[in-house]
Amino acid sequence: MNNVVDIIAGALADDNLIVVVSAVQGVTDLLLDAATRAGSGESGYRRTLEELEQRHLEISQELFSGNIPVTFSVAFSTEFSELKDILHGVFLLRELSDKSLALVLGFGERLSALIVSSYLQERRIEAYYLDARKLIVTDANYADARVDAHASELQIRKQFASFAGVPVVTGFIAAAPDGSATTIGRGGSDYTASILGAALGAAEICIWTDVDGFFSADPKRVRDARILPFISYAEAMELSHAGAKVLHPLAVQPAMKAGIPILIKNSFNPSAEGTRIDGAPLSPERNRSLPVTGLTSINNIVLLNMSGSGMVGVPGIASRLFSCLARHRINIIFISQASSEQSITLAINPAQAPNAKKILEQEFRAEIESRQIDPLAIRKNLAMIAVVGNNMSGHAGVSAQLFETLGKNGVNVIAVAQGANEMNISLVIDSNDEDKALNCIHESFFLSQRKVHLFIAGTGTIARSLIGQIRAHRRNLQEENDLDVVVCGMANTGTIALNDEGIDLDSWQQALQPRSGKRGIEGYMEIIREKNLHNTIFVDCTASKEVAAIYPDLLLANISVVTANKLGMAGSWPLYRSIRDAQRKSNARFLYETNVGAGLPIINTLNDLKNSGDKIISIDGVLSGTLSFIFNELRKGGRFSEIVRRAKEAGYTEPDPRDDLSGADFARKFLILGRELGFTLEFSDVLVESLVPEEYRGEMPVGEFLDRLESVDSWYAEESEKAAADGMTIAYAGGIKDGKASIGVKRVPLSSPIAGLSGSENMVVFTTDRYHATPLVVRGPGAGGEVTAGGVFADILRIASYLV
Ligand SMILES: NC(=O)C1=CN([C@@H]2O[C@H](COP(=O)(O)OP(=O)(O)OC[C@H]3O[C@@H](n4cnc5c(N)ncnc54)[C@H](OP(=O)(O)O)[C@@H]3O)[C@@H](O)[C@H]2O)C=CC1
Ligand SMILES: N[C@@H](CC=O)C(=O)O
Numbered sequence: 001m002n003n004v005v006d007i008i009a010g011a012l013a014d015d016n017l018i019v020v021v022s023a024v025q026g027v028t029d030l031l032l033d034a035a036t037r038a039g040s041g042e043s044g045y046r047r048t049l050e051e052l053e054q055r056h057l058e059i060s061q062e063l064f065s066g067n068i069p070v071t072f073s074v075a076f077s078t079e080f081s082e083l084k085d086i087l088h089g090v091f092l093l094r095e096l097s098d099k100s101l102a103l104v105l106g107f108g109e110r111l112s113a114l115i116v117s118s119y120l121q122e123r124r125i126e127a128y129y130l131d132a133r134k135l136i137v138t139d140a141n142y143a144d145a146r147v148d149a150h151a152s153e154l155q156i157r158k159q160f161a162s163f164a165g166v167p168v169v170t171g172f173i174a175a176a177p178d179g180s181a182t183t184i185g186r187g188g189s190d191y192t193a194s195i196l197g198a199a200l201g202a203a204e205i206c207i208w209t210d211v212d213g214f215f216s217a218d219p220k221r222v223r224d225a226r227i228l229p230f231i232s233y234a235e236a237m238e239l240s241h242a243g244a245k246v247l248h249p250l251a252v253q254p255a256m257k258a259g260i261p262i263l264i265k266n267s268f269n270p271s272a273e274g275t276r277i278d279g280a281p282l283s284p285e286r287n288r289s290l291p292v293t294g295l296t297s298i299n300n301i302v303l304l305n306m307s308g309s310g311m312v313g314v315p316g317i318a319s320r321l322f323s324c325l326a327r328h329r330i331n332i333i334f335i336s337q338a339s340s341e342q343s344i345t346l347a348i349n350p351a352q353a354p355n356a357k358k359i360l361e362q363e364f365r366a367e368i369e370s371r372q373i374d375p376l377a378i379r380k381n382l383a384m385i386a387v388v389g390n391n392m393s394g395h396a397g398v399s400a401q402l403f404e405t406l407g408k409n410g411v412n413v414i415a416v417a418q419g420a421n422e423m424n425i426s427l428v429i430d431s432n433d434e435d436k437a438l439n440c441i442h443e444s445f446f447l448s449q450r451k452v453h454l455f456i457a458g459t460g461t462i463a464r465s466l467i468g469q470i471r472a473h474r475r476n477l478q479e480e481n482d483l484d485v486v487v488c489g490m491a492n493t494g495t496i497a498l499n500d501e502g503i504d505l506d507s508w509q510q511a512l513q514p515r516s517g518k519r520g521i522e523g524y525m526e527i528i529r530e531k532n533l534h535n536t537i538f539v540d541c542t543a544s545k546e547v548a549a550i551y552p553d554l555l556l557a558n559i560s561v562v563t564a565n566k567l568g569m570a571g572s573w574p575l576y577r578s579i580r581d582a583q584r585k586s587n588a589r590f591l592y593e594t595n596v597g598a599g600l601p602i603i604n605t606l607n608d609l610k611n612s613g614d615k616i617i618s619i620d621g622v623l624s625g626t627l628s629f630i631f632n633e634l635r636k637g638g639r640f641s642e643i644v645r646r647a648k649e650a651g652y653t654e655p656d657p658r659d660d661l662s663g664a665d666f667a668r669k670f671l672i673l674g675r676e677l678g679f680t681l682e683f684s685d686v687l688v689e690s691l692v693p694e695e696y697r698g699e700m701p702v703g704e705f706l707d708r709l710e711s712v713d714s715w716y717a718e719e720s721e722k723a724a725a726d727g728m729t730i731a732y733a734g735g736i737k738d739g740k741a742s743i744g745v746k747r748v749p750l751s752s753p754i755a756g757l758s759g760s761e762n763m764v765v766f767t768t769d770r771y772h773a774t775p776l777v778v779r780g781p782g783a784g785g786e787v788t789a790g791g792v793f794a795d796i797l798r799i800a801s802y803l804v
Pocket of ligand 1 (some may be wrong): 458461566784
């Protein structure tokens with residue numbers, strides 16, 4: 001109130017002012033509560049009344065610093081005793097008519113106007129209280145009255161024939177022709193101001209509210225929403241009708257008719273520029289080149305669907321439908337009818353849905369009984385989103401962009417409407433998807449920089465390298481590629497870190513907290529699904545079967561997946577099939593390049609060959625970084641057990657190195673390649689030679705296994721020497737041809753390319769119709785944190801470029 005009075009005092013220096021006030025925050029709800037209780041005979045209404053009195057008293061005490069003027073005190077008591085009398089009457093009668101309700105609800109504005117006008121007087125400003133019942137004339141629909149513009153204009157002009165002082169007018173309330181109090185809709189003080197401004201030809205109508213103006217989207221739901229300095233009357237009307245709470249939907253019309261600009265300003269931040277609403281033509285300075293001005297949503301609507309073959313080509317059905325709803329004062333928020341004329345879909349307020357269904361079923365009883373029209377269908381828990389902009393008109397591609405971004409994010413559009421003025425596309429979606437839809441649409445139309453949200457499973461070798469790479473490269477991606485890679489979740493078996501705005505990658509280890517609630521990967525997936533962020537990618541850096549098993553569910557929930565874990569694509573055939581099926585059904589992407597050869601482009605190369613029509617004859621080579629490293633080092637004369645330890649330390653091995661030494665990890669890669677080639681293979685179809693001695697294959701802890709491995713050192717040393725004596729070397733390699741894959745220890749000439757491998761190098765040899773005489777070879781490091789994480793990162797960026 002102090003801010004308000006300062007603003008009034010400041011503005012007064014330049015102009016004549018009319019001040020219109022609304023009720024103190026929450027007061028109209030309290031009045032409604034008191035009236036409803038009194039109407040149902042609950043004496044508890046008196047407590048609400050006391051609370052109301054107390055609240056206004058506290059405000060007054062504070063404003064007047066304890067020295068409340070006598071005149072104010074008297075007026076204040078008079079208002080409250082009138083309110084008490086009315087509520088007492090309602091209580092005695094146990095009946096709350098619309099007429100009484102309108103009278104009660106108006107007390108919020110009456111008390112505000114009294115306080116503000118008295119406080120202005122206290123500040124030596126010549127102000128006076130003015131009841132809008134003397135100014136605004138409505139029909140007799142007391143609680144939601146329709147304004148009679150002409151009669152109101154006459155009254156207002158008469159009242160302000162001469163102008164002196166600052167009138168402080170009660171917003172929201174008006175009078176029916178018989179003088180009874182009416183109200184003109186919640187938040188109606190904006191409307192009151194606009195009616196007064198228009199009637200008097202004001203220079204400006206300024207709405208002082210608690211936000212900086214119209215935003216491109218609700219900033220509480222879309223973090224990157226931006227203020228709109230200028231919008232047209234038409235845009236303001238579309239946005240406020242479609243849920244933007246900044247301005248009363250009806251407030252634009254009188255100002256627009258009179259050509260008076262409306263300024264939206266923030267009374268808590270008066271220096272902010274605000275939003276100017278007017279009818280100025282589009283110009284580059286005032287209107288961005290973007291087609292969309294803003295988006296907004298109504299988060300609780302109900303769809304009413306009337307359908308039936310008997311509606312086709314029958315004139316008058318729509319007229320009966322709408323007339324029936326109008327007779328019962330049911331407001332229609334949205335209408336859609338396809339050209340087949342088989343159905344009409346309407347969105348209405350949920351509170352009115354049961355009544356709407358009842359009256360329409362009565363209206364169309366004959367048609368429903370004769371099955372020309374189906375019983376009315378009601379669909380709940382829906383939200384309506386409106387995408388609004390003057391510039392949308394004639395701008396091809398707006399709806400394509402809108403539906404594409406929703407589709408990629410798995411947001412199902414249930415109903416759509418666009419008028420021929422092309423400045424509003426409204427769509428109805430499941431209310432669970434509302435925030436996701438608002439954010440992805442906003443990002444698509446307003447932001448040059450797009451976001452992908454990552455949820456990582458696993459915090460081991462690969463995840464650590466991945467985080468390091470994202471941290472090092474994030475800024476560059478933002479600047480060069482307009483892409484922000486945001487890590488929103490990390491989890492291992494015991495801990496979890498979550499932050500929708502992005503975990504601080506400099507201290508992610510500290511962010512990990514013990515897991516609570518539903519643990520396991522299912523719990524993590526539930527959190528990701530509940531968050532329902534747009535452009536979400538799940539990144540699997542575990543070696544877990546349980547994690548791989550959730551890929552189908554993730555994909556069906558439209559969450560893209562990047563995985564280094566081979567247990568999905570090399571899992572059982574049913575799991576493999578269900579991943580592939582889910583991939584087909586979903587708009588989300590699934591990439592797994594690092595499953596074979598870590599960061600090497602093996603799966604992409606194979607698919608490029610296949611997709612471009614080449615025929616793959618065979619694939620041979622070394623596909624284990626660990627085994628390659630072991631045999632390359634043995635050739636130099638190292639001890640087997642000690643080399644295995646080094647492979648583990650270098651991050652080449654699986655969490656349990658027996659997965660490498662048994663050939664299982666290698667076999668999985670051939671299994672994946674075989675499946676890529678179209679063969680129906682299970683793991684057992686790959687012939688594998690294991691290097692793990694029989695007695696160490698059980699549950700033995702990894703440390704103990706590594707200690708015991710020394711027992712085979714001499715065998716490997718001897719085999720290496722024997723092979724060298726014959727000009728040969730030993731290596732672990734394999735191949736797949738005609739759907740048959742086998743891998744194991746081989747003797748190869750020292751001159752063979754396999755003998756020339758070093759470190760963890762992999763080598764894959766594709767023999768194809770096109771690459772026959774000289775096969776196509778992909779060679780390079782095939783294991784290790786950095787190269788694998790690089791491959792995972794590249795897959796993430798591939799999905800990002802599809803999503804954004
Ligand atoms: N190393 C390499 O060169 C390559 C590895 N890969 C694959 O990358 C994957 C990761 O390897 P790497 O980083 O070396 O393995 P690590 O053992 O270093 O890390 C595995 C991580 O997964 C976590 N984890 C295991 N089960 C679950 C679960 N159910 N839910 C959540 N987190 C889980 C572990 O958690 P906790 O710490 O709590 O146990 C751990 O943080 C493996 O599938 C591997 O085959 C692929 C290509 C190359
Ligand atoms: N443990 C694997 C890592 C890559 O998949 C290997 O050694 O190749």
